[in-house]
Amino acid sequence: FIPKLLAGKKILMTAGPTYEAIDAVRGITNRSSGKMGYAICQAALEMGAEVVLVSGPTALATPHDAQRIDVQSAAQMYNAVKQHVAACDIFIAVAAVADYRVAQVSEQKIKKSAAPLTLELLPNPDILASVAALANPPYCVGFAAESENLATYAEQKRLAKRLPLLVGNIAQQAIGSDDNELILFDDAGMHPLPRADKLTLARQLMQYIAQHYEGDFS
Numbered sequence: 001f002i003p004k005l006l007a008g009k010k011i012l013m014t015a016g017p018t019y020e021a022i023d024a025v026r027g028i029t030n031r032s033s034g035k036m037g038y039a040i041c042q043a044a045l046e047m048g049a050e051v052v053l054v055s056g057p058t059a060l061a062t063p064h065d066a067q068r069i070d071v072q073s074a075a076q077m078y079n080a081v082k083q084h085v086a087a088c089d090i091f092i093a094v095a096a097v098a099d100y101r102v103a104q105v106s107e108q109k110i111k112k113s114a115a116p117l118t119l120e121l122l123p124n125p126d127i128l129a130s131v132a133a134l135a136n137p138p139y140c141v142g143f144a145a146e147s148e149n150l151a152t153y154a155e156q157k158r159l160a161k162r163l164p165l166l167v168g169n170i171a172q173q174a175i176g177s178d179d180n181e182l183i184l185f186d187d188a189g190m191h192p193l194p195r196a197d198k199l200t201l202a203r204q205l206m207q208y209i210a211q212h213y214e215g216d217f218s
């Protein structure tokens with residue numbers, strides 16, 4: 001039995017990697033299976049929320065009852081988020097968004113040659129930071145995958161992006177794995193969620209969010 005702590009709540013979330021095309025057949029992406037994001041989507045649905053899942057390319061099945069919007073690039077992800085953000089109570093950014101996109105995408109496959117090839121990369125917009133900076137933002141939850149100094153980097157990121165809650169994990173063990181280990185950072189400090197499968201952690205995280213986000217609206 002799972003209490004419907006999020007009944008009537010609208011959650012917008014991003015998950016998976018983004019894919020930034022270089023040419024017709026090549027691109028830049030991040031290593032992300034989407035498993036943590038999809039588990040969070042599933043946990044939120046179980047608790048009675050309505051969920052819009054903006055997803056980069058993954059091999060995962062859509063959680064039953066989620067409204068899934070498939071995107072490839074960060075720009076497409078940002079557009080989908082902008083279209084749905086006004087209606088949501090909670091925004092959870094789990095996607096591993098590519099930090100850069102290619103300035104000139106070639107429609108045709110670039111031919112290989114012996115000469116060095118230089119690609120110009122432009123920074124992508126920070127989707128989460130721009131949602132958190134809205135005049136009347138939803139409760140914003142970010143993720144930070146770090147390979148070292150997790151506590152320091154995660155808290156810095158939380159403050160820089162002005163998030164009430166940031167979820168940290170160690171990148172090496174999280175990526176592609178069915179297990180994970182999280183640390184939640186908020187104004188009250190650090191709250192570890194010990195190693196478990198991603199759905200168990202997702203349920204614990206959503207419970208934490210359900211219990212903490214309301215205060216933010218007052």
Ligand code: C5P
Nearest residue numbers: 093094095097124125126127128142143
């Ligand atoms: O700064 P960093 O990329 O490590 O921040 C990670 C958090 O910010 C994640 O929640 C991620 O989904 C979000 N993000 C975003 N748009 C970007 C980069 C990161 O929404 N362009």
